[in-house]
Amino acid sequence: xxxxxxxxxxxxxxxxxxxxxxxxxxxxxxxxxxxxxxxxxxxxxxxxxxxxxxxxxxxxxxxxxxxxxxxxxxxxxxxxxxxxxxxxxxxxxxxxxxxxxxxxxxxxxxxxxxxxxxxxxxxxxxxxxxxxxxxxxxxxxxxxxxxxxxxxxxxxxxxxxxxxxxxxxxxxxxxxxxxxxxxxxxxxxxxxxxxxxxxxxxxxxxxxxxxxxxxxxxxxxxxxxxxxxxxxxxxxxxxxxxxxxxxxxxxxxxxxxxxxxxxxxxxxxxxxxxxxxxxxxxxxxxxxxxxxxxxxxxxxxxxxxxxxxxxxxxxxxxxxxxxxxxxxxxxxxxxxxxxxxxxxxxxxxxxxxxxxxxxxxxxxxxxxxxxxxxxxxxxxxxxxxxxxxxxxxxxxxxxxxxxxxxxxxxxxxxxxxxxxxxxxxxxxxxxxxxxxxxxxxxxxxxxxxxxxxxxxxxxxxxxxxxxxxxxxxxxxxxxxxxxxxxxxxxxxxxxxxxxxxxxxxxxxxxxxxxxxxxxxxxxxxxxxxxxxxxxxxxxxxxxxxxxxxxxxxxxxxxxxxxxxxxxxxxxxxxxxxxxxxxxxxxxxxxxxxxxxxxxxxxxxxxxxxxxxxxxxxxxxxxxxxxxxxxxxxxxxxxxxxxxxxxxxxxxxxxxxxxxxxxxxxxxxxxxxxxxxxxxxxxxxxxxxxxxxxxxxxxxxxxxxxxxxxxxxxxxxxxxxxxxxxxxxxxxxxxxxxxxxxxxxxxxxxxxxxxxxxxxxxxxxxxxxxxxxxxxxxxxxxxxxxxxxxxxxxxxxxxxxxxxxxxxxxxxxxxxxxxxxxxxxxxxxxxxxxxxxxxxxxxxxxxxxxxxxxxxxxxxxxxxxxxxxxxxxxxxxxxxxxxxxxxxxxxxxxxxxxxxxxxxxxxxxxxxxxxxxxxxxxxxxxxxxxxxxxxxxxxxxxxxxxxxxxxxxxxxxxxxxxxxxxxxxxx
Numbered sequence: 001x002x003x004x005x006x007x008x009x010x011x012x013x014x015x016x017x018x019x020x021x022x023x024x025x026x027x028x029x030x031x032x033x034x035x036x037x038x039x040x041x042x043x044x045x046x047x048x049x050x051x052x053x054x055x056x057x058x059x060x061x062x063x064x065x066x067x068x069x070x071x072x073x074x075x076x077x078x079x080x081x082x083x084x085x086x087x088x089x090x091x092x093x094x095x096x097x098x099x100x101x102x103x104x105x106x107x108x109x110x111x112x113x114x115x116x117x118x119x120x121x122x123x124x125x126x127x128x129x130x131x132x133x134x135x136x137x138x139x140x141x142x143x144x145x146x147x148x149x150x151x152x153x154x155x156x157x158x159x160x161x162x163x164x165x166x167x168x169x170x171x172x173x174x175x176x177x178x179x180x181x182x183x184x185x186x187x188x189x190x191x192x193x194x195x196x197x198x199x200x201x202x203x204x205x206x207x208x209x210x211x212x213x214x215x216x217x218x219x220x221x222x223x224x225x226x227x228x229x230x231x232x233x234x235x236x237x238x239x240x241x242x243x244x245x246x247x248x249x250x251x252x253x254x255x256x257x258x259x260x261x262x263x264x265x266x267x268x269x270x271x272x273x274x275x276x277x278x279x280x281x282x283x284x285x286x287x288x289x290x291x292x293x294x295x296x297x298x299x300x301x302x303x304x305x306x307x308x309x310x311x312x313x314x315x316x317x318x319x320x321x322x323x324x325x326x327x328x329x330x331x332x333x334x335x336x337x338x339x340x341x342x343x344x345x346x347x348x349x350x351x352x353x354x355x356x357x358x359x360x361x362x363x364x365x366x367x368x369x370x371x372x373x374x375x376x377x378x379x380x381x382x383x384x385x386x387x388x389x390x391x392x393x394x395x396x397x398x399x400x401x402x403x404x405x406x407x408x409x410x411x412x413x414x415x416x417x418x419x420x421x422x423x424x425x426x427x428x429x430x431x432x433x434x435x436x437x438x439x440x441x442x443x444x445x446x447x448x449x450x451x452x453x454x455x456x457x458x459x460x461x462x463x464x465x466x467x468x469x470x471x472x473x474x475x476x477x478x479x480x481x482x483x484x485x486x487x488x489x490x491x492x493x494x495x496x497x498x499x500x501x502x503x504x505x506x507x508x509x510x511x512x513x514x515x516x517x518x519x520x521x522x523x524x525x526x527x528x529x530x531x532x533x534x535x536x537x538x539x540x541x542x543x544x545x546x547x548x549x550x551x552x553x554x555x556x557x558x559x560x561x562x563x564x565x566x567x568x569x570x571x572x573x574x575x576x577x578x579x580x581x582x583x584x585x586x587x588x589x590x591x592x593x594x595x596x597x598x599x600x601x602x603x604x605x606x607x608x609x610x611x612x613x614x615x616x617x618x619x620x621x622x623x624x625x626x627x628x629x630x631x632x633x634x635x636x637x638x639x640x641x642x643x644x645x646x647x648x649x650x651x652x653x654x655x656x657x658x659x660x661x662x663x664x665x666x667x668x669x670x671x672x673x674x675x676x677x678x679x680x681x682x683x684x685x686x687x688x689x690x691x692x693x694x695x696x697x698x699x700x701x702x703x704x705x706x707x708x709x710x711x712x713x714x715x716x717x718x719x720x721x722x723x724x725x726x727x728x729x730x731x732x733x734x735x736x737x738x739x740x741x742x743x744x745x746x747x748x749x750x751x752x753x754x755x756x757x758x759x760x761x762x763x764x765x766x767x768x769x770x771x772x773x774x775x776x777x778x779x780x781x782x783x784x785x786x787x788x789x790x791x792x793x794x795x796x797x798x799x800x801x802x803x804x805x806x807x808x809x810x811x812x813x814x815x816x817x818x819x820x821x822x823x824x825x826x827x828x829x830x831x832x833x834x835x836x837x838x839x840x841x842x843x844x845x846x847x848x849x850x851x852x853x854x855x856x857x858x859x860x861x862x863x864x865x866x867x868x869x870x871x872x873x874x875x876x877x878x879x880x881x882x883x884x885x886x887x888x889x890x891x892x893x894x895x896x897x898x899x900x901x902x903x904x905x906x907x908x909x910x911x912x913x914x915x916x917x918x919x920x921x922x923x924x925x926x927x928x929x930x931x932x933x934x935x936x937x938x939x940x941x942x943x944x945x946x947x948x949x950x951x952x953x954x955x956x957x958x959x960x961x962x963x964x965x966x967x968x969x970x
Contacts, residue, residue: 016043016046019072019081019083019084020076020080020081020082020083020084020085021083021084021085022035022084022085022087022088027088031088031089034089035084035087035088037058037059037060038060038064038068038087039084039087040058041054041057041058041059041060041065042060042065042068042069042072042087044057044058045065045069051065068086068087071086071087072084072086072087074086095118096114096115097115097118097119098114098115098116098118098119102116102119102120102170102171103169103170103171103174104169104170104174107171107174107175113171113175116171116172116179116182117172117179117182117183117186119171120161120171120172120179121186124160124161124164124166126160126164127157127160127161127164130153130156130157130160131153131157131183131186131187131190132190134153134187135187135190135191150183150184150187153183153187154178154180154183157183158172158173158178161173222335222362223268223269224267224268224269226332226450227267227269227270227446227447227450228267228272228274228331228332228333228447229268229269229332229333229334229335230267230268230269230333230334230335230336230337231265231266231267231268231274231333231335231336231337232265232266232267232268232336232337232374232375233263233264233265233266233289233292233336233337233338233375234263234264234338234339234375234376234379235261235262235263235264235279235284235288235341236261236262236264236379236383237259237260237261237262238259238260238261238262238386238419238423239259239383239386239387239392239393239394239395240259240386240387240389240391240392240393240405240409240414240419241256241257241258241259241391241393241405241406241408241409241414241601242256242257242259242260242391242409242414242415242416242418242419243255243256243257243409243410243413243414243415243416244257244415244416244609245413245415246587246590246591246612248587248588248591253590253591253594254410254413254594255410255590255593255594255602256391256406256407256409256410256599256600256601256602257280257416257601257602257606257609258282258601258602258603258604258606259282259393260278260279260280260416260419260606261278261279261281261282261284261288262276262277262278262279262379262382262423263276263277263278263279263284263288263289263291263292264276264292264375264378264379264427265292265293265296265375266374266375266378267374268337268374269374270435270437270438270443270446270447271374271377271378271435271437271443272320272431272443272444272446272447273319273378273427273430273431273443274296274319274320274321275292275293275295275296275319275321276292276295276423276427277291277292277294277295278419278420278423279291280416280606280609281556281606282603282604282606284341284343285343285346285477286343286344286346286348286349286476286477287348287476287477287522288343289343289344289346289348289349289353290348290349290352290353290474290475290476290477291474291476293353293357293474294472294473294474296321297321297328297472297474298321298472298473299321299322299328300318300319300320300321300322300323301322302318303421303424305421306417306421307415307417307418307420307421308418308421308422311421311422311425312425313425313428313429313432314428314429314432314433315432316432316442316444316445317425317428317429317431317432317444318428318431318432318444319427319428319431320431320444320447323444323448324444324447324448324451325451326451327447327451330451333357333359334359334360335359335360335361335362336359336360336361336362337362337364338361338362338363338364339363339364340363340364344361344363346477347478347479348475348476348477348478349361351478352475352478352521353474355536356474378430381430382423382426382427382430385426386422386423386426389414389422390408390409390411390412390414391405391406391408391409391412391414392405393405404599406599406600406601407599410598410599411599416609430443431443431444432444473523473524475521475522475523475530476522476523476524476554476555477521477522477555478519478520478521478522479497479519479520479522480517480518480519480520481495481496481497481517481518481519481520481531482495482515482516482517482518483495483507483510483513483514483515483516483518484496484514485511485514486514487511487514492508492509492511493507493508493509493510493511493513493514494507494545495507495518495520495529495531495542497520497529498526498555498558498559498562499558499562500544500545500546500548500558501544501545501546502529502542502543502544502545503542503543503545504540504541504542504543506539506540507531507539507540507542517534518531518532518533518534518539519531519532519533519534519536520532522555524554525552525553525554526544526553526554526555526557526558527543527544527548527549527552527553528541528542528543528544529541529542547572547576547577547578548578548579550577550579550580551577551579551580552579553579557579557582560582561578561579561582564582564585565578567719568676568716568719569585569719569722569723570582570585573877573880573881583612586612587612589723589726590602592726593726593727596726596727597727597783600783601783603781603782603783660888660889660891660943667878667885667888668876668878668885669885669936669939669940675876676712676716677868677871677876677928677932678871678875679709679713679859679864679868679928680860680864680867681708681709681713681856681857681858681925682709682713682716682717684854685702685713685717685854685856686713686716686717686720688700688854689717689721689822690720690721690724692820692822693721693725693728693788693820696786696818696820697820697851698819698820698821698822698848698849698851699821699847699848699849699850699851699852700822700823700851700852700854701794701822701823701824701825701829701833701849701850701852701853701854702822702823702824702825702853702854702855702856703795703825703826703827703828703829703830703833703853703854703855703856704826704827704855704856704857704858704924705826705827705858705924705927706826706927707927707928707929707930708856708857708858708925708927708928708929709856709858709927709928709929710792710824710825710856711792711793711824712928713824713856714732714790714792714824715732717790718730718732718790721788721790725788727783727784728784728786728787728788729775729778729779729782729784729786729787729788730788730790731775731778731787731788731789731790732790732792733751733789733790733791733792734791734792734793735791735792735793735794735795735796735797751771752770752771752774768804768807768808768811769811771808772808772811772812772815775787775808775812775817775819776812776815776817779817785816785817785818786817786818786819786820787812787817787818787819787820788819788820788822789819789820789821789822790822790824791821791822791823791824792824792825793824793825794823794824794825794829795825795826795827795828795829795832796825797832799832799835799836802832802836802845802849803845805821805845805849806845806848806849809821809848821848821849823849823850824856829853830853833846833850833853836850837850855924857924857925858924858925858926858927858928858931859925859926859928859931860924860925860926862904862905862908865904865907865908865911865931866901866904868931869900869901869903869904869907869935870899870900870901872884872885872886872900872901872935872939873885873886873894873899873900873901885939886899886900886939888943889939889940889942889943890939890942890943890950892949893942893949893950893951896951897951898950898951900935900939900950902951903950903955903957906954906955906957907934907955907957910957910958910961911926911931911957911961913958914958914961914962933960934957934960934961935960937959937960937963938955938956938957938960941955941956941960942955
């Protein structure tokens with residue numbers, strides 16, 4: 001038995017083999033060596049070895065032996081003794097736990113609060129839950145917000161404590177900072193321990209995640225087993241601005257355009273660019289995605305450089321499909337990694353391409369590039385090269401090395417063609433450069449080594465079908481269409497898409513398919529589309545008919561032509577080529593922009609660049625009309641646009657009459673705002689506003705009777721202003737409702753809703769700051785320094801809302817943006833302007849918005865009515881120049897020499913009789929709607945009533961007025 005200072009130990013009673021032991025595998029090498037030394041020393045001491053021998057052999061003194069022997073027998077929390085676990089240093093150290101209450105008596109700022117925050121969290125679990133929820137401390141949960149606002153979190157934390165009954169004399173409310181620093185340290189420690197990227201991003205920003213993940217060794221859970229198993233796709237705008245050169249009337253102009261986008265498909269291992277596509281669109285679409293894969297499936301060949309003849313590839317550069325033999329036959333892309341751009345969710349990607357290639361698609365987390373690091377690293381390498389250009393945009397607006405990239409692009413004439421050739425060389429050279437991760441080999445060499453002998457080895461994954469080449473070129477989009485037609489009316493089957501009809505020899509006879517839904521595969525040339533059945537089987541191609549078949553154009557151009565035609569910005573007859581008319585209009589716009597804003601970017605022209613070049617990828621733009629291309633098939637489907645002007649015999653005349661009667665619902669007079677009449681008042685208002693806009697002056701208002709044509713005039717003037725002044729920003733607003741709630745916010749909310757109509761950015765309430773920022777952003781995007789506001793239904797605004805408009809004016813002026821306001825409203829607008837002008841506190845509104853109030857009169861004289869009717873005889877035409885409105889509804893009389901203008905006297909007399917006034921010209925005139933509706937009635941009566949023969953029988957103006965108009969029409 002050995003005696004110690006504390007107890008007598010019987011060695012035979014010590015059950016050392018079953019003494020509690022620590023897990024030594026978890027110890028560091030240093031702590032493990034120390035543990036082994038102490039255990040051996042203690043067992044030798046208990047075995048009877050004298051302390052001096054223990055000190056000589058193990059280096060442990062008698063005092064240390066007694067110390068560890070004492071700790072060996074102390075009780076542990078698990079109910080046993082500490083045993084050999086006590087030999088590990090630091091195991092019995094406990095976290096400090098405060099026992100003293102935390103209040104004003106025990107704490108003074110700067111001292112006495114140790115352990116108070118931990119004590120607080122234990123006492124109030126609800127407060128702790130607020131912090132843990134914000135930083136997502138529990139496994140498997142994401143933080144409640146990606147933007148972690150510590151100040152807001154502190155306020156919420158204190159609110160919970162107050163609800164729990166914590167008073168001002170208790171911690172933390174008794175301190176000056178209310179435990180803000182302690183809460184901040186708790187949150188940061190929780191983020192570090194938890195490691196949530198979203199919470200880390202909320203505090204430190206996205207760069208923190210990028211940097212930490214980049215060196216963390218994290219990888220996606222799916223890794224490629226063979227080369228090109230996994231491919232990453234992404235798009236990025238080029239960090240440089242290019243120019244286009246166009247010719248107009250013998251002169252050449254150079255204009256900077258919007259930045260192009262580079263679409264890249266990169267294999268994850270090895271890091272090799274498989275294909276790329278350079279998109280001219282300012283906003284990429286699913287068409288660019290398909291173009292990239294079209295380039296993947298098309299063999300690459302070295303390009304002949306015309307813009308930069310001295311440019312050359314490095315040795316070993318190129319793209320795999322064209323350099324590596326049998327690359328496409330051995331290619332197996334099993335997974336395509338994309339980001340969450342909305343264009344990647346299109347049917348063309350998720351349905352068509354996935355079925356064609358048999359690959360799965362993976363969408364990564366938002367703002368997390370980790371799963372697509374390969375393509376992001378490729379973009380970084382390419383951007384480093386392109387940033388050396390004089391027209392570079394650098395890393396962003398804050399890049400101090402960048403100055404006027406658009407001006408430099410014009411100065412050095414950095415053309416789109418030169419940028420395109422430069423990108424081609426940089427991409428090809430990337431694949432031919434030695435990579436460190438490949439031990440000095442190039443990506444193409446690594447792929448060539450892997451592809452050697454693949455046919456002999458075979459593969460468990462099936463390759464692409466031999467018929468894959470039949471799908472080339474891939475479509476640029478897909479959409480659903482329905483086959484239309486009527487066997488009863490003799491209208492052969494056709495497909496209508498983007499206001500044009502498509503058919504073919506096969507479809508022309510397929511009467512049984514009328515009403516069948518089909519799938520349309522859109523092509524770069526929108527004159528041709530491929531049709532498929534819903535089950536995927538092919539029907540064949542169909543061609544556009546009519547005047548849309550003359551010249552090359554894409555879908556974006558067709559939609560732009562339709563939009564401009566509806567706005568009457570461009571006009572064309574049935575025999576004209578609308579694409580050539582559009583090109584002339586666009587070139588004229590670009591010429592005006594080049595003269596007024598040299599060195600400024602042209603907004604919105606990139607999407608129609610291919611059409612302006614006639615389908616050629618590169619080359620100057622010319623205003624000379626291109627030679628028309630005949631459509632593949634243009635059958636006589638008896639559409640309104642293609643119906644013959646007249647027949648030689650009586651049967652042809654009757655057939656045409658029946659046809660026009662059946663299709664009169666398509667005529668512009670059957671649609672509201674289907675056409676525009678030029679009136680004296682419209683021309684007066686247009687000239688006044690044009691003069692004021694040229695002078696930069698504001699405050700012109702027009703007041704007139706209801707239904708006088710003010711809104712129609714405003715739309716026409718707005719379209720004319722946009723065409724005449726492309727360097728200004730024009731915004732159309734309408735006061736839609738009138739309520740007793742007369743507040744500033746009401747005006748801002750109404751206008752913001754109209755600006756963001758159809759957008760997800762609409763909110764319930766807005767303020768002046770938000771509306772001003774929106775207008776200034778629109779000015780910057782369009783390159784304008786002046787904003788012109790055209791306000792309709794202005795009489796519905798209250799006095800406070802007019803003052804809010806004045807506040808908006810001042811906000812724009814403070815930021816060096818001008819603003820002009822032109823108002824249209826009823827007679828009530830005149831009374832409100834007088835109240836504002838007479839008010840002592842509204843002089844700012846009067847001087848900015850109500851400088852001059854003009855009358856907007858209706859039709860006042862017989863001569864004005866005759867000029868109005870004459871427009872139906874000549875100017876207004878449908879569907880082409882051979883069919884003026886009058887001839888469409890009264891062909892026989894028109895061909896005999898009768899004109900609607902001849903009816904001016906009888907119609908004027910009917911107007912005077914209906915209103916019981918001898919001379920309508922003494923007042924404000926007749927409201928335009930009350931004048932036009934009877935004209936529509938009479939014209940339709942001429943078409944549908946066989947007994948109505950213009951020029952022989954008088955037209956029934958009185959009946960039209962009685963049926964359609966009120967008694968008071970002036």
